Amino acid sequence: MRWSQFFIPTLREVPADAEVVSHRLLLRAGMVRQLSAGIYSYLPLAQRVIRKIQRILREEMESIGGQEFFLPALNPREIWEETGRWAVMGDNMFRLKDRKGADLCLGMTHEEVFTGIARHELRSYKQLPQVWYQIQTKFRDEARPKSGVLRVRQFIMKDAYSFDVDAAGLDKSFNDQRAAYQRIFDRCGLKYAIVEASSGAMGGSASNEFMVKTDAGEDSIATCESCGYAANLEKATSRLAAISDDTMPGTNAPEEFPTPGVRTIEDLTTFPGGAAANRQIKTLVFIATNEAGENQPVLALLRGDHQLHETKLADAVGAIAVRAAHPEEIRELLGANAGSLGGVRAKEIAQASGRELRIVADQALRNRRGMTTGANRDEHHLRGVDVERDIMVDSWADLRTVASGENCPNCEAGTLAVFKALEVGHIFKLGTKYSASMGARVLNQDGKEVPLVMGSFGIGVERIMAAAIELHHDADGIIWPRAIAPFDVVVTVTNTKQPEMVATGEKLYHNLRRAGLETLLDDRDERAGVKFKDADLIGIPYRITVGKKITDNAVELFDRAKKESIDVNLDDIIARVQSLALAGR
RNA sequence: CGGGGCGUAGCACAGCCUGGUAGUGCGCUCGGUUUGGGACCGAGAGGUCGAGUGUUCAAAUCACUCCGCCCCGACCA
Known part of the structure; x- marks a missing residue:
């Protein structure tokens, strides 16, 4: 390919809305x-x-x-109906109608x-x-x-x-x-x-x-x-150090206490008579949608200092999708606002308003007692909660998002990044x-x-x-891995007003192509600097620079990745590039 | 879908607040000088100012509506 005729509209300036x-x-x-x-x-x-x-x-x-x-990219509705995915795919599927009004999708x-x-x-x-x-x-x-x-x-x-x-x-x-x-x-x-x-x-x-x-x-x-x-x-998943509740006083039942102004786990850690985050139960209300399109409210319980992972929750309850419940939905279900919710008696409260509530608890809450959580009454919490005694957990699952630095679940020594x-x-x-x-x-x-x-x-x-x-670039542009580079090599004629340089470039171009190399010949009437910048930008692995050194029968071989240039005799250059390029394929 | 931002020449942007001649840089064309890391001088071409409606003697500029694009979040085999 001759660059002068090949369509490569490079830009000097960075387009405004390109981030990555x-x-x-x-x-x-x-x-x-x-x-x-x-x-x-x-x-x-x-x-x-x-x-x-x-x-x-x-x-x-x-x-x-x-x-x-x-x-076909164009599919009839019927075949997607058979697997139920016409409904499941929702708004993510492009849909259209043909002239007869039949449904199709892409x-x-x-x-x-x-x-x-x-x-x-x-x-x-x-x-x-x-x-x-x-x-x-x-x-x-x-x-x-x-x-x-x-x-x-x-x-x-x-x-x-x-x-x-x-x-x-x-x-x-x-x-x-x-x-x-x-x-x-x-x-x-x-x-x-x-x-x-x-x-x-x-x-x-x-x-x-x-x-x-x-x-x-x-x-x-x-x-x-x-x-x-x-x-x-x-x-x-990750391995967590166990938290001992041995120092917590035993209780026969949870004890309710007023917590005016407390909305978050964080608030409760500093509230007098509150509890450390890892002694709290985080209570989240989600709406799970199953494959049949039915919605069910789900209560997700985690340790106070843990983050829920929604996909894990969806997997745990066999849902196609889950979403956080709206504030009105939460009130309707449990009679309290987010910030005062808890698993204790939650099923009964939901049932009273005719709702079936499912409770899923994270494994980190197993056997925990002396815990603090919301009372399902605004600005009130419960302390002395024994998870397995006081909460009707339907299923236990891994719900939490792991964090950097936690212990590897697979080996003794490692930590996760x-x-x-x-x-x-x-x-x-x-x-x-x-x-x-x-x-x-x-x-x-x-x-x-x-x-x-x-x-x-x-x-x-x-x-x-x-x-x-993303993996292979520098400040000057792309550095293509050789196997997927658009060309193996670019021949840059530094000055197209010099007939000897042009002739040498042309000859190299033909010989490289004859040697089976995909070659771009930069024969544009541009200054050398422009050509170098463009060549760096589009990232061809090797550049042969045809310049003044042709009087010594030499050209330069520039390695885009290493940013190194060596002089090579014209008689050797084809074989040299050929072995380099073929090694990368 | 929620929040925010932006639409003016091919690209990047100024002008808008405070209404009255549409501008700058890059790119493009022509001429000249230059020629190894995005040259310089001179002369040009190029714009329904996203669209519509309204206010006004007058709208890129003010108001409303719509459209498009970007960012954050939600979402995402």
Whole structure:
């Protein structure tokens, strides 16, 4: 490619509303332009990177027997009704009507369509396993698109689905994918952690996320240096030092006492006759929505100094979603305002107003006694509460958010560190959720009809591109990992008014291409400084500078990552670059 | 969906409070000088001031409505 003819609209100035590094650099490097909130156009330079990523995805999918499909992005309502997700997906799904008034949607993921094919065509365990994948545009009507291409409403995803006859088969398919994912992200130059994650609305038994540590990410993960434990904060646990209640006086029943002006855990720690935060029970009211769309109030109890994790609560009560109850709902349910709520007699109070209240308590409250909590009467609290004696707990669960510095749940020595991270891939053991609801069954070896056991495996293509930038950049611009760089090498002719330099540049350009290298020739009539700045910005791994040294039969080879330049004889330069570039592929 | 902010030339912004000629820098075009880390001089082109309604002799400027975009939160396989 000749730069003079290639469309790379670089920007000197930083566009005002680009916050994260990858967004700024994608714009400045002339790779993307925004069309609308969360909708981006990919310009030629970005498209070259995307194609490189897709090629790696295809190679690794094929290597584990994956077969590429191309399914419709436009889906009829009916197939989503079958799995119940027409309702579950809610406002996140783009919906439209055709001229006849029939409902359609734009696919957010493709379990339904793939399973729809499988149920018609797969009849016997002998046809299994099948590993099907595609690289497709997905649509999600995000409430808040943000961070450039990291959180968008239209994006490219590699999604794969496995079909097995039993759980053992799924385990193998899952492990194959996991290994392939590791190779994919390694090849793309990403450092990542594989973490345990919640399966959420996808359903299924197990899931791993592939997380790139970066502040641009929206997830938080906890990791342990000493044993390698890693989990999404929505799953992470930690070991806590036990708190002894032996010094607390025994009681026969909780004792109510007035607490005027006390609204928070913090208030009560300083209130005369109050209690330390870890001797209080935090009481939160949530509304849980199940798959059928029914709402139920849930009381979540935690130690006063602990933070609730909402996803954990949702998982604990089997809900699709939970939300904090509104102040009016809380009053109606318990007859008191937030700040004076407690688990003691809460079920009876709710029942009196005809509500069924579910109480979930965090494991850290097990066996605790001498605790203080709200009395369900404004400005009154209870002390001497014995959790298991006084509160009708329906279920115990891990509800709390772990914090940096807590002890690793997996090893003796380690402590946890919490990081922001970007999800670039997610693999699920779906099980039979979709095959059962859609009637995708095969005959097993015993001649018995069983639902297909499925896995689902996704990778965000643009997120790989953006994550690579987040991880590999400096003040001058992008530093592409070699395997996904838009070009292997750029040849910079410093002065296009010098015929010898131009001729040398042209010759190098042709020879590099003949050697199989993707080469960009900067033949623009610009000053050398402009060309250097642009080359640094777009991040091509190697730059060959054709300048005055050609009189000594030499050019400069500049390594973008190391920022080092060496003189190389013209006779050696092709072989030199070739070995460098090929090593990176 | 709640809170906040911003829409003026391709980009970044000033002008708005206090109504009266639409401006600056970068980029772009032409000419000249320059030519190894985003050159300099000169001459130009480029704007329904987000849209609509209203107030006024007069609206980029004041008021109202709508739209769009960004940030925080909620939400998010």
